Amino acid sequence: MLRRADVVDGAIALLDSEGLDGLTTRKLGLALNVRGPALYRHFPSKEALLDAMADRLLEAVAAPLPARPWDEQLSFLAGRMRAALLSHRDGARVVAGTYVTGPNTRLIEDAIFEILQAAEFPAARAGWVAFALGHYVLGHTIEEQAQAQLSAAGVWQARKDALSGRPDSRYARTALTEAFDADPAERFDYGVRLFIDGVRRELLDAPPRSVN
Amino acid sequence: MLRRADVVDGAIALLDSEGLDGLTTRKLGLALNVRGPALYRHFPSKEALLDAMADRLLEAVAAPLPARPWDEQLSFLAGRMRAALLSHRDGARVVAGTYVTGPNTRLIEDAIFEILQAAEFPAARAGWVAFALGHYVLGHTIEEQAQAQLSAAGVWQARKDALSGRPDSRYARTALTEAFDADPAERFDYGVRLFIDGVRRELLDAPPRSVN
């Protein structure tokens, strides 16, 4: 008998082999030794299945954090989110497609709030920080996976080639080649660091009156 | 006779009325007084059309910037990107779907490089800054539009209601309600500011040796 969790797991496995555009109810049914319509016992629509997949993809992110200073924890968590979204083909697009609101999203938000609270960051802005960080991670991973698809074809190299024969300034050429050739993980961490530096400055600007 | 630019414009108009999922070659054909297959004279595939739409959506962002300090210019540009992606239904998803590489993307990148060069920001990291900012904007607008869809249904309100009856900490509840109720534009600008503060710190840490 088919269990709901098996459907989600099977869907994520099929995502890896077929990609998001190749993920159909018929193929998923066959992979689970069932016919497509049987899936509708567990999910009212394919969209609902995608929602469940998105939450499943974020599961590992909600694990407990090592004890560290707040800035390292935030950076660590961002890295974990990125790793989770990249761990399956089109993972970022799956999560971006649904407005994420599953249980794991809440757990991750709570983790960020605990970090910020420990750092004595104002509660009124903690949600803004959590959203901003999440949006950065989402945007970055979407583009990383899109770029990976294009690299598989030759499009990426073609764009790099077009670069060298351009009338751009030396500054622009340096900026672009350094960005294209960089290790994506390093480029990602750099953005996280800029962001966290901004958070730190916010802490210094409006120091919490912890002595009251 | 059908011109390529008319197809792109018609597709964006249809995007507003039907949404990305309702944008089909058949409907677009009819809206242009033609049958679906006629579109293949101008685009080798629907994906190629979506690429052209993405570039078209970013057109307004590439306009010249007012003379201002670098940080205001960066913030202004980010706001313009956001406005462009939000100006049509599912605009962010259209841009996220394609790995953006059209002419307007290049113009926007160049604009950022000019801003950073004027601020004497190191060329080797300018591309990283441009990408990071773009990824934040993309992630934010995707979620903004997804949230807007859910608001149209009642899902958003439902989640807010679920919030009040939760055993969360006071800190988490404050953080979440402040994030949900905030003006999205303000929340967006806050994230941009964190980010720009990080860029500013980078400038102070490794000051360019402009006097050589």
Next chain:
DNA sequence: ACCTGAACACCGTTCAAGT
């Protein structure tokens, strides 16, 4: 209770044929 077969109303894309 759980699943299937057949059907409905669609898709993107191809291509011979029309004008």
Next chain:
DNA sequence: ACCTGAACACCGTTCAAGT
């Protein structure tokens, strides 16, 4: 040169019928 009609190989989803 530009477009259409018809067709191909699919989709998500519904639902009566099977077991």
